[in-house]
Amino acid sequence: MKQVSDGGALPAARPRGIAPFFRRHELAAVGALFFGLVVLAAIFAPWLTPYDPVAVNIPNRLQTPSAEHWFGTDEFGRDIFTRVLFGARPVLVTGFLSVASALVVGTVIGAISGYRGGWLDEVLMRVMDIMLSFPAILLAILIVAALGVGLVNTIIAIAFSMIPTFARLARSIVLSLVHEQFVLAAHAVGSSEWWIMTRHILPNMSPPLIVQATAMLAIAVSYSAALSFLGLGVEPPTPDWGKMVSEGQRLVFDAIHIPFFPGLAITLTILSVNYLGDGLRDALDPRLKNR
Amino acid sequence: MTYILRRLFWLPIVLWAVASLTFLVLRLVPGDPLAQVAVLVLDQAQLDRVRAQWALDQPLWNQYLLFLSNLVRGDLGLSMASGQPLTRLLFEKLPPTIELALVAMVISTVVGVGAGVISAVARRRAVDYSVRTFAILGLSIPWFWVAILLIYVFSVQLRWTPVGGRIGVGVRYETITNFLILDSLITGNWTALVSALRHLTLPALAIGLTSAGFVARLTRSAMLEVLRSDYIRSARAKGLRERTIHYDHALRNAILPVLTLQGLQFGTLLGGAVITELVFAWPGMGRMLLDGILRRDYAVVQGTVIFVAFIYVFMNLIVDLLYRVVDPRLRGR
Numbered sequence: 032m033k034q035v036s037d038g039g040a041l042p043a044a045r046p047r048g049i050a051p052f053f054r055r056h057e058l059a060a061v062g063a064l065f066f067g068l069v070v071l072a073a074i075f076a077p078w079l080t081p082y083d084p085v086a087v088n089i090p091n092r093l094q095t096p097s098a099e100h101w102f103g104t105d106e107f108g109r110d111i112f113t114r115v116l117f118g119a120r121p122v123l124v125t126g127f128l129s130v131a132s133a134l135v136v137g138t139v140i141g142a143i144s145g146y147r148g149g150w151l152d153e154v155l156m157r158v159m160d161i162m163l164s165f166p167a168i169l170l171a172i173l174i175v176a177a178l179g180v181g182l183v184n185t186i187i188a189i190a191f192s193m194i195p196t197f198a199r200l201a202r203s204i205v206l207s208l209v210h211e212q213f214v215l216a217a218h219a220v221g222s223s224e225w226w227i228m229t230r231h232i233l234p235n236m237s238p239p240l241i242v243q244a245t246a247m248l249a250i251a252v253s254y255s256a257a258l259s260f261l262g263l264g265v266e267p268p269t270p271d272w273g274k275m276v277s278e279g280q281r282l283v284f285d286a287i288h289i290p291f292f293p294g295l296a297i298t299l300t301i302l303s304v305n306y307l308g309d310g311l312r313d314a315l316d317p318r319l320k321n322r
Numbered sequence: 323m324t325y326i327l328r329r330l331f332w333l334p335i336v337l338w339a340v341a342s343l344t345f346l347v348l349r350l351v352p353g354d355p356l357a358q359v360a361v362l363v364l365d366q367a368q369l370d371r372v373r374a375q376w377a378l379d380q381p382l383w384n385q386y387l388l389f390l391s392n393l394v395r396g397d398l399g400l401s402m403a404s405g406q407p408l409t410r411l412l413f414e415k416l417p418p419t420i421e422l423a424l425v426a427m428v429i430s431t432v433v434g435v436g437a438g439v440i441s442a443v444a445r446r447r448a449v450d451y452s453v454r455t456f457a458i459l460g461l462s463i464p465w466f467w468v469a470i471l472l473i474y475v476f477s478v479q480l481r482w483t484p485v486g487g488r489i490g491v492g493v494r495y496e497t498i499t500n501f502l503i504l505d506s507l508i509t510g511n512w513t514a515l516v517s518a519l520r521h522l523t524l525p526a527l528a529i530g531l532t533s534a535g536f537v538a539r540l541t542r543s544a545m546l547e548v549l550r551s552d553y554i555r556s557a558r559a560k561g562l563r564e565r566t567i568h569y570d571h572a573l574r575n576a577i578l579p580v581l582t583l584q585g586l587q588f589g590t591l592l593g594g595a596v597i598t599e600l601v602f603a604w605p606g607m608g609r610m611l612l613d614g615i616l617r618r619d620y621a622v623v624q625g626t627v628i629f630v631a632f633i634y635v636f637m638n639l640i641v642d643l644l645y646r647v648v649d650p651r652l653r654g655r
Contacts, residue, residue, distance in 0.1 A: 157339075160336070161336060161339040161340060161343060162343075164336055164339075164340050164631055164634060164635050164638075165340065165589075165627070165630075165631045165634065166589035166590055166592060166593045166630065166631075166634055167590075167593075168590070168593035168596075168597075169589075169592075169593055169596075169627060169630055169631070172596075172611070172615070172627075173344065173347055173348070173623065173627050174347060175615070176348070176614075176615040176620075176623050177347045177348050177350045177351055178350065179351075249461070249462065253462075253464055256464050257464065257465075257466065257597055260464070260466050260597065260600075261597065261600070261612055262612075262616070263615065273464075273466075276464075276466060276467055276470065277466070277600075279470075280466075280470055280601060283470055283473055283474050283478060284478055287474050287478075290467070290470050291471075294464065294466075294467030294470065294471075297464050297467065298459075298462055298463045298464065298467065299462075301461075301462035301463075301464075302458065302459065302462035302463075305458050305461055305462050306458065309458070
């Protein structure tokens, strides 16, 4: 398989693979590690805490952090640490699914557009331009407003707002690939278009798309937090970080720990994805080296 | 010249498409939009007026044509919940949001460009690493959380700034443009000006400081790129002082892409203002939009989204055109 060549000089014979990558990019390693922990916390949440994330326990309410309740309790006496663990679920599901769907749809649109060219390209790209004429978060809010609140609609809304970014990137990669020798050679030996597309073009699109997808994952997590902060995400009492911050906001005078910890969880999760994304970009996109 | 003409030719088409997309997305909602809440608020006569004004008893196609013809005349219709004209609501709610986003943009440009330049000049030194950490933190931290932390530190603990609102209770002021800072300057009302600025500080900082991270990263990489170029090497060879090279030669070129992106950032900042407003009880568009969504007042949602998207489209156009003015290399294309 040929790597995408962009004219920049590749550093000589660097060791490839995951371990050398993380040795060169320590912050990316820290990011990946923390993000891995968040994923594990989301999966194994019920086994990591003795408390229930939704059961109300009024005598226990508004406790500050202690040995029993690491992050304290909220106004309904629920353990905040437990709710932060469970709250990772909607955030991660929204993040992964919205980026994955936008990646697939956007890549297909971009690939068709770049490969076919002509009027189809023109039409598809103008549609993408129109979607980009909205500030992305506003487009997501508009779609949630139309579809109604809820996890699935949040995913659709965020995915929709991200499609044009992937489509444009995919199109530009395809345009740079269709004139490469190996694609021309495939045409010359009579390969079908489907074969060329799936065997030659798509595999070579992955490095920049992975970098972009990681960056978009950070954005998707922040949009998901923002939508649920606005009350447009999952329905209560399901624990959700953005929702927890907005509920705790009223208690800023008495119990800052209530909005503090879920907000910290959002920040650290996005931060870890951003560090991972920066490392991947350095490694897979040599043009940006040493910036 | 042809480029400008082509952009201007596309402008009405883009605006039409943006408005149509908004209209269509909101018509995905099943059922009678007026059946939801409006019946509780409006009397029968008002209800009839709103229904007629949106042509809700007619097929979608007619509703769409009516919507377009109203839009061309600058009429965004009546709110379905309150029966008020959208244009009046927007005049009331949009200036506070734009005021907030503009001040935030100034903060993010000044802090971001400053930090980015320092970081690039002091590359790989401690300052550089701290700026880069601050920058990536700014990209990662949610606006609404920063807003709450700022309120906790400056309003609750230190009691320096008000917790929310746009102006102190009981401060008298005249509304001309509804940009409070501008109005209080025009009328020479210093009490109102000071009160407005005190209320503006925290929300503007919450948005401005976090988006400064993005600007700092961009400035840093643009500076590093320029500092590698031949004319900088020539300047060094001539024996110019490093300070002159950095600020007179490099920054002027490095800042162009940064300023362009700042123009494009304005849309993002508006989005940030929408969210941050809620934390600070800022009486702007964010509150109006969210209430519109929660009350299922689609007229308000439609009008607000279209208006903001229009601002965004115009902003992009102006930035693109300005960019060609300041960067002569692009003109011939």
